[in-house]
Each structure stands twice: as structure tokens, then as C-alpha cells.
């Protein structure tokens with residue numbers, strides 16, 4: 019039987035912990051028991067770290083008892099995407115290649131969670147090396163959408179989304195290179211935030227596409243999302259691309275309301291063929307914001323239709339280089355060969371799945387001598403144009419509202435045969451990675467078949483506070499975030 | 509008539525910087541420690557790690573650029589050079605492609621014919637790779653060994669690659685360029701330039717063309733030479749090899765070659781078809797390097813006087829020949845030693861002769877360095893002045909020098925204690941001369957009869973009589989005067 023406390027949010031359960039209504043060890047045990055009970059259905063985790071979690075929970079209880087250094091995350095069970103390095107705990111990237119890889123260091127974000135006293139219950143499933151939009155490309159398992167177990171949870175951070183949606187953890191960390199936090203958050207009915215590029219350290223995040231990757235939180239509500247972001251944000255001397263900017267007090271910022279806030283609606287994000295239920299839900303959400311005093315106006319982002327094409331040049335190009343180190347020489351999988359070249363090819367043939375191989379080939383091709391200008395350089399130009407579009411739009415508005423994903427969760431296998439249809443899942447999210455801007459997905463409706471729909475909010479660079487403020491105002495007026503999935507097939 | 513060819517040579521020199529830590533992590537750069545003891549997750553390229561640029565390395569690289577008269581980029585960036593090799597843990601080297609730190613410079617190389625300006629295309633910053641030891645199998649090659657061991661201590665040490673224009677026209681010029689470049693790098697104190705330890709390595713691009721023509725011939729690249737002597741030999745060999753091919757009507761194949769030290773030959777390493785496509789692209793894990801004019805100016809102000817300028821100054825200020833100035837400035841420490849000494853003598857040229865002559869010979873013989881010397885510049889200056897003033901003659905000076913070199917005693921005291929002072933009193937010499945003349949009437953008669961060469965015999969006699977103390981110049985003069993009277 020599920021302990022009711024697991025349905026609470028971080029800010030609620032944190033109050034219970036501080037008030038000694040529950041201990042972290044009790045809470046963590048309850049979370050682990052529930053996790054393990056429903057795991058055969060949901061399959062969110064690649065590695066469950068029960069012993070490690072209980073040890074940290076005991077430490078958190080000491081901290082709570084002493085009353086010193088207690089943060090809103092102290093003693094709270096969370097989950098971590100399996101591409102964030104965890105010292106002494108294997109980190110697989112959902113790839114056979116890294117089945118045995120145990121990092122000797124923590125990612126900076128993991129270190130920060132530990133410093134805040136958080137407890138990690140395990141490492142969540144994902145698309146292999148974060149390449150995918152359904153978590154189906156994992157070498158280990160298929161995570162299922164808690165709202166309909168026959169559907170995908172989205173991806174690539176599918177495990178991180180599903181585990182929060184099904185109360186296996188109170189919150190989680192994921193990574194977003196083209197939509198990998200926002201899209202699964204939308205498909206699983208929770209809140210997900212991709213911070214501005216440079217807001218959160220990438221140290222210890224196993225790279226997919228370095229100029230696009232960003233770590234961000236999954237949460238049950240907007241307030242929790244702000245708490246998690248506050249805990250992981252900030253400059254890191256180990257990441258030269260992290261920004262030297264102060265981290266605002268998100269909890270205070272988000273409660274300021276949206277009166278007078280200018281919300282832009284880009285027509286390019288509501289194309290003719292858009293799923294009607296998605297379009298209706300998002301439009302209703304915009305009306306709600308207007309009701310609360312926001313000023314809504316149309317903006318134009320004319321270059322954004324080229325975002326997906328540019329993304330599928332830039333991301334695979336960087337990936338082809340980032341993933342070249344998996345050669346069987348130093349760690350991870352090694353398949354012996356007659357000579358070094360044979361060892362390389364056998365190792366990589368066996369270690370990577372088809373989607374990873376496809377992207378490595380795409381990227382290698384795009385960077386090849388003679389093709390660089392036509393592909394990579396052109397994609398960089400598109401990137402600049404898209405950036406200019408957003409700069410122009412943000413001259414007029416404070417936040418831009420769009421659908422997160424073009425449709426609710428789809429069924430297993432529905433898109434795996436056609437890579438292009440899978441790539442189209444990212445159509446509304448990739449341009450945000452290309453521009454480095456922050457984006458947030460907040461639940462804004464349900465399809466007739468009972469699948470969640472997400473509203474994407476896009477902000478100015480390093481203005482996550484306004485995203486949280488907008489989402490919070492919307493969430494306060496709606497009930498979507500309070501609904502719980504039934505863990506049923508249909 | 510056989511075709512006369514002109515070689516066209518360009519050099520790429522890799523210079524390891526002597527920063528305390530590596531280019532992108534905090535690991536030490538000490539040479540020769542146990543394998544894989546100077547490594548961390550970053551320089552091992554473990555998943556998730558990120559590089560952080562070492563500011564000191566940028567400073568040293570800019571120093572090199574300034575010393576080579578380069579334009580220093582206001583905007584530079586790092587790029588990834590992608591290729592697979594087990595000594596490269598990320599399977600890419602972080603280097604610089606189209607926006608190097610330094611470009612468009614030159615190096616003035618002293619040749620016998622005078623100074624030649626050789627263009628420096630660029631000097632960019634990059635990381636070194638690790639080292640492999642191939643065990644078993646044959647030829648010490650990766651693909652034929654039983655197994656290989658990798659040592660990543662060297663991986664990630666900062667390198668500056670200095671690329672010359674194809675302005676070099678002979679193996680000797682190449683040698684002179686390398687020598688001057690090394691000297692500059694030592695002067696500005698950015699590298700220990702230890703070739704045995706691999707902190708200076710050189711590749712040469714060599715082609716030949718019929719003399720008088722403009723079009724470049726097909727070039728070969730001789731890789732990884734770790735001595736200037738080998739570089740010179742390899743280039744000489746390659747010029748001859750290419751000429752022989754062309755003379756036979758064959759073609760030079762564009763390829764990379766290796767210098768085989770045991771066979772004194774260059775050998776094919778890989779052909780152009782096997783050449784890598786490095787798929788360069790901007791390193792997304794690092795931000796661009798923006799250098800302000802102020803920053804560059806500050807580094808420029810710290811540059812010491814460079815070998816070329818020092819040579820010119822030594823020649824004009826101290827009246828030295830170009831050759832002597834070259835020898836004295838070939839080593840910054842020696843140049844400094846000389847210049848301190850010049851303060852203590854009336855004859856800097858005389859001092860230079862001593863330093864390059866007896867002093868250098870004895871130091872070499874006893875394997876001593878400047879810091880090991882028993883005497884200082886003041887004492888050597890004293891010796892030079894004693895000789896220049898005629899107090900002692902050159903033969904005596906050699907004795908005094910030997911004693912000073914061994915025991916560090918003052919030359920003035922040696923002269924005094926050993927009663928070595930040269931006799932330069934004309935009266936005293938006249939007496940001795942008269943005595944010798946009266947004792948050797950036959951010789952005097954020979955002289956007067958036209959055999960002027962016998963004067964040497966008479967000088968010798970006078971010197972003998974004075975037990976070597978008489979001033980030989982004076983003896984000669986007085987003898988002549990008396991004989992011709």
C-alpha cells in the first residue's frame with residue numbers, strides 16, 4: 019500500500035520533515051518500497067540505490083535534528099537521470115557501452131543536491147546517450163507512461179519524468195538537449211524546466227551535444243521546480259560555459275503574479291496540422307493567463323521552422339565527437355579484435371544502439387571535409403537567425419507561450435520505425451536549445467483519452483524567474499497538477 | 509645537363525610549455541614520473557568532464573607570438589581536431605583551427621650570408637597527447653605489437669605549435685631557424701626545450717622545384733624529429749631522394765614520412781589517401797579567448813631583450829664580430845655573464861676572447877657550468893686588463909688563468925706572488941739586448957748581411973735571459989732599433 023505522504027510535493031514534505039512528523043529514513047523507505055512495488059509496471063530506473071539512499075537519509079535526519087544547514091531538500095528522496103555522474107554508482111547513459119562505468123566523481127549538480135541534504139533513490143532510465151524522444155532507445159528497458167502503460171513517457175529523460183509522475187520520487191534531475199526535459203514532463207503531466215544555457219553546471223553531465231545540453235529539474239508543481247532549480251543553479255569553476263550571474267530567490271520571485279506581464283504567442287508554433295486537443299488546451303491556458311492580467315500579443319519567429327533542421331546537424335555533429343571517446347581502450351565495453359582498428363569497430367558496433375549510430379554517422383558526415391560549410395556552417399547561420407528572431411520578440415514581450423509537444427504521449431513502436439517522425443516530436447522545443455533560452459513545461463490539460471498536455475513557456479536568457487512566475491500563476495488557477503495517474507494500460 | 513633544384517621547406521615545431529599544471533586541468537607537468545600518476549578525470553577524458561583553460565598557458569603562448577613578431581588575435585578560439593588513437597583519451601585533441609592566438613609573424617635567422625627573415629604563419633595553443641609503449645611484435649608499431657601500454661602523464665600538457673612559411677631553402681637554413689627559435693624560446697622562458705624529453709619536436713614539409721620556377725613541387729612531411737641534427741639529416745636526405753625521383757622521370761608522392769635513425773633514411777609512414785579528415789569544429793566546452801590590448805601590452809613589456817637584438821647590441825656596443833656576438837648570445841646566461849664582466853674591464857673584446865677561448869675549453873673539459881666557476885667576472889676582467897696593460901704577456905696570462913680557474917685566486921695576486929709581472933722597462937730590456945748582441949756577433953752579422961729572419965732567434969734569446977718576463981713587443985722594437993742603427 020502506497021503511503022499517502024508520497025503524494026505530497028517537496029515543499030509540503032519538507033515542512034513535515036522539519037516538523038518531525040516524518041523522518042527522512044521513514045520517508046525514504048516508503049518511497050523505495052513504493053518504487054520497487056510499481057517498478058515492474060513503470061520501469062523508471064536503471065539502478066536503484068537503496069543502501070546509499072538510506073545512508074543519506076540517516077545523515078539527513080541528523081541534520082534535521084540539529085537544525086543546522088537544513089534546506090527545503092534536506093531528507094527528500096529524489097532521482098537522477100543516468101547520464102549524471104555519481105561517484106561510486108555506475109552511470110550508464112542507458113547504453114551497453116557504459117554498462118560497467120563507475121565514475122570516480124560526482125556531477126556538480128549531484129554534489130549540490132547532496133550538499134543540500136537531498137537523498138537519491140536511484141538512476142533513471144533514458145534514451146541511449148539522451149538520443150530520442152520516447153526512452154525506447156535505452157539498452158536496458160522501456161519506461162512506461164504512468165497515465166497509460168502502453169504509451170511512452172517521452173524522452174530522452176523518460177525515467178526521470180515517469181518516476182516523479184508516479185510518486186517514486188518527489189522530484190528528479192534530467193537533461194535537455196532538444197526537449198528532453200520539457201517533452202517528457204508534458205507527456206507525463208508534471209513540471210519540467212530547461213534552464214538557460216550556462217545557468218546550471220554541465221560538469222559530470224555525460225555530453226550528448228555540448229553547446230545544447232543543460233541539466234534541469236522535474237517536479238510535481240512549479241514551486242518544487244523553483245526549489246530544485248535554486249539548488250542546482252550557479253556558476254561552476256569546473257564548467258567554463260557556466261555563467262557568472264547571481265541566482266535569484268525563485269520561491270519569492272514566482273509568487274508576484276502576472277498582472278501586466280506581456281505574453282507572446284508565435285503563430286509559427288500553431289501550424290495547420292497541430293493536434294486539435296493540444297492546440298485547444300494551450301489556447302485555453304493563454305486565456306487563463308489573460309484573465310489574470312497578462313497582456314497577450316502575437317509575435318513572429320519566422321526562422322523557427324528551420325530550427326529542427328539546424329538542430330539535427332548541430333547536435334549529431336557534436337555528438338559524433340563527444341561519443342568518439344568510447345573506444346574500448348580505457349573503460350566501459352571492450353570487444354577484443356585482431357588489431358586496434360578492429361577493436362574500435364567491434365566495440366562500437368556492439369556498444370551503441372541504432373539511434374546512436376545513426377546520429378554519429380549524421381554528425382561525422384556533416385563535419386567531413388567538403389561538407390562542413392554546407393551543413394555545420396549553414397546550421398550555425400540558422401542558429402544566429404533564430405536567435406535574432408527571439409531577441410526581436412523579447413523586445414516586445416516578457417514570455418512566449420507555445421505547446422510543448424505536438425501531441426500527447428504515443429504508443430510504443432509508433433515512431434521507432436520512422437526516425438523523422440520521432441525527430442518531429444522536438445519541433446517546438448529544439449529552437450530553445452539552439453538559442454540557449456530557458457523553457458518550462460507545465461501541465462495544461464488532458465486529452466480525451468486521458469493523456470496529459472503541456473504548455474511551454476519560453477523566457478529571456480537567465481530569466482527563469484519570469485517563467486516560474488507565469489507558470490505558478492497559471493498553476494494556482496488550475497487543477498491539472500493535482501491529478502494522479504492510474505498506472506493502467508488502455 | 510641535369511636539372512638544378514631548389515628545395516622549399518616549411519617547419520612545424522611543437523614546443524611544450526613549462527607551466528606548472530596542464531592545459532585544461534590541475535595535474536602537474538613534471539617529466540619522468542611513474543606512468544599515469546599525473547592524471548585526473550579531466551585529462552583522462554572521462555565521460556562528463558570538462559576542460560578549463562590554463563591562463564598561464566595563454567600568457568606563455570602570447571609571449572611566443574610576440575617574440576616571433578606575430579599579430580596577437582583579439583579573438584581566438586579553441587577547436588576540436590578529431591581522430592582515433594589510444595594516446596588521445598577523448599579521441600579529439602583540443603587545438604586551434606581558424607582563429608589561432610598568434611599569426612603573421614617572422615623570425616630573423618642569422619646565416620653566413622647575413623640575416624634572413626623567415627615567415628611564421630601561426631603559433632597556436634593545443635594539448636599534448638599521452639605516450640604509448642608497444643610491447644612484443646615487430647617494429648615497435650601499434651598495429652603489429654602484442655599489446656600496448658598507455659601513459660597519460662603527458663596528455664594535456666600545453667603545447668604551442670609554431671608553423672613557418674615555406675621560406676626555407678636548405679637543410680642548413682632549417683637548422684639555423686631551429687637553433688634561433690629554440691634560443692628565443694629559452695630567452696623568453698616559456699619552455700625548457702629539452703629535446704630528449706620531447707618538449708621540443710619538429711616536423712618538416714619538404715618539396716623541390718627546378719631552380720628559377722615558381723610553382724611548388726609535391727611535398728612530403730617528415731614527422732616527429734626530436735633532434736636538430738636528425739632534422740638536418742632528414743631534410744638533406746629527402747631533398748636528394750626527391751631529386752633522384754624527378755631525375756628518373758618519376759613523381760614524388762604526397763605522404764608522411766619518418767626519419768629512421770638507424771638506417772639514416774626517411775620512410776613512408778602514411779600516404780595522402782590514408783590521411784585523416786580531422787573534422788575540425790569549434791570546441792563547445794570552452795568560451796572564446798578575448799585578449800585586450802592592455803593584456804598584450806603587459807606581456808610585451810615583460811619580454812626580455814631577444815637574441816637578435818642582443819647580438820646587434822653586443823656587436824656595436826662592445827666592438828665584437830657578428831660571430832663572437834652570436835656565440836656569446838647563444839646562451840642567455842652566458843650573455844649575462846659576459847655583460848657583467850664587461851663592467852670590470854677596459855677591453856670587452858679581450859674578455860670575449862677569454863670567455864670563448866680558454867674559459868670555454870676548460871669548462872668543457874671539466875664539465876663545469878657558469879654557476880660552478882671558482883672565480884667571478886671581476887677576476888677575469890682583472891686578468892684581461894693585466895694583459896692589455898702589458899703587465900703580463902699572453903703566455904703568463906694563460907698560467908695565471910689556469911690558477912684562477914682552479915683555485916679562484918685573484919690574477920693580480922698571482923702575478924705578485926709568483927713575480928710574474930712582465931718587464932716593460934726599456935732600460936732593463938736594453939741591458940739584456942746589449943748582452944745578447946755582444947754574445948752573438950755571427951747572428952748580428954747575418955742580420956746585417958740581409959737575413960732579417962734571424963731576429964726571431966735574438967728575441968728568443970732575450971726572452972730566455974729575462975726568464976720570459978720581458979715584454980716581447982718591446983724586446984722586438986729595441987732589438988730592431990739597435991740592429992738597424
Ligand SMILES: [Zn+2]
Pocket residue numbers: 530533534535546547548549550551552664
Ligand atoms: Zn588532469
